[in-house]
Amino acid sequence: MTEGATVRAVDLRCSYAEFEAVRGVSLDVFPGELYALLGTNGAGKTTVLETLEGHRRPSAGQVEVLGRDPAGDRHLIRRQVGMMLQESGFAGELTALETIRMWAGLSTVPSDPGRALEAVDLTHRSQVRVQNLSGGERRRLDFALATLNAPRVLFLDEPTTGLDPESRVRMWELIDASVRTGTTVLLTTHYLEEAEALADRIAIMHEGRIVVSGDKRSLLSREPSVISFRTDTAGEARLPDLPDVLEPPVRRPGGRVEIRSLQPQRDLSSLLQWSYDQGTELEGLEVRRASLEHLFKAVVRGERTDGTTAPKETSR
Numbered sequence: 268m269t270e271g272a273t274v275r276a277v278d279l280r281c282s283y284a285e286f287e288a289v290r291g292v293s294l295d296v297f298p299g300e301l302y303a304l305l306g307t308n309g310a311g312k313t314t315v316l317e318t319l320e321g322h323r324r325p326s327a328g329q330v331e332v333l334g335r336d337p338a339g340d341r342h343l344i345r346r347q348v349g350m351m352l353q354e355s356g357f358a359g360e361l362t363a364l365e366t367i368r369m370w371a372g373l374s375t376v377p378s379d380p381g382r383a384l385e386a387v388d389l390t391h392r393s394q395v396r397v398q399n400l401s402g403g404e405r406r407r408l409d410f411a412l413a414t415l416n417a418p419r420v421l422f423l424d425e426p427t428t429g430l431d432p433e434s435r436v437r438m439w440e441l442i443d444a445s446v447r448t449g450t451t452v453l454l455t456t457h458y459l460e461e462a463e464a465l466a467d468r469i470a471i472m473h474e475g476r477i478v479v480s481g482d483k484r485s486l487l488s489r490e491p492s493v494i495s496f497r498t499d500t501a502g503e504a505r506l507p508d509l510p511d512v513l514e515p516p517v518r519r520p521g522g523r524v525e526i527r528s529l530q531p532q533r534d535l536s537s538l539l540q541w542s543y544d545q546g547t548e549l550e551g552l553e554v555r556r557a558s559l560e561h562l563f564k565a566v567v568r569g570e571r572t573d574g575t576t577a578p579k580e581t582s583r
């Protein structure tokens with residue numbers, strides 16, 4: 268196993284009766300980084316997370332959090348680990364402040380409920396019953412509880428699912444602030460832009476396995492950017508050969524031509540020179556930088572296996 272990881276799984280397998288939901292997952296999350304576990308529905312993300320949280324035991328393989336077994340040594344690491352589950356089990360009739368106070372009362376680490384509410388922008392809602400909070404406010408309350416003890420490790424299971432864009436960005440800010448204070452975060456998400464915005468490293472799971480994983484920048488550097496524009500079919504037929512494009516140009520409904528390029532700057536300058544020489548306009552010219560979306564779709568289509576497009580997870 269890699270030395271120095273705060274959270275690690277080695278060849279983790281988890282089964283529900285006869286069904287093997289997690290089929291040999293290995294990952295390392297290093298101190299102070301944010302690791303995002305992405306994946307298709309039912310890929311096994313929550314099962315991995317629950318095992319790392321100590322809520323279930325592996326069928327095979329090993330898991331460690333802060334150097335301990337999260338299930339067997341739970342009492343030793345409990346105070347240093349925060350978690351936000353997919354479903355919060357709040358008592359709806361308690362107010363936000365009562366909920367935090369109750370939680371703080373159960374904790375052996377002293378904390379200030381008022382400040383915890385303030386940190387998640389809920390001071391003005393402190394006397395509102397949980398059942399009357401909005402979805403975004405409830406998620407922020409959840410986050411306040413997960414971080415009440417200033418944990419060293421934070422597990423977040425789909426922290427922004429169902430939130431509107433504004434609430435999602437607010438949650439991103441809270442998560443980012445935690446990382447900046449040195450918390451190690453492992454989160455699962457369905458939102459590719461969430462992983463792009465927050466994560467240092469990313470893994471994409473499909474059918475119980477991590478298919479690609481690695482540093483976000485190096486994963487994206489292997490993905491193409493998309494150059495798109497409108498031109499007539501005669502223009503399209505005369506397009507120049509571009510050395511860095513991955514596949515022939517694709518014509519989309521509405522007449523937009525899309526070109527996937529690994530060197531968008533070089534290909535774009537060739538295209539512009541060509542259009543100038545030809546006197547052809549590239550209408551509505553746009554360049555979209557490489558995104559996780561392309562990689563994710565390739566994983567789902569079975570066009571990626573770890574080690575082909577992305578470097579295998581390596582220690583650092």
Ligand SMILES: Nc1ncnc2c1ncn2[C@@H]1O[C@H](COP(=O)(O)OP(=O)(O)OP(=O)(O)O)[C@@H](O)[C@H]1O
Nearest residue numbers: 283286288306307308309310311312313314315457
């Ligand atoms: N308690 C359970 N009993 C039986 N099968 C289960 C149980 N919990 C999960 N599964 C199955 O295990 C697989 C992995 O589920 P899991 O919830 O870990 O995936 P996920 O990646 O988190 O999915 P989603 O993104 O949809 O939340 C799925 O096929 C799911 O149906």
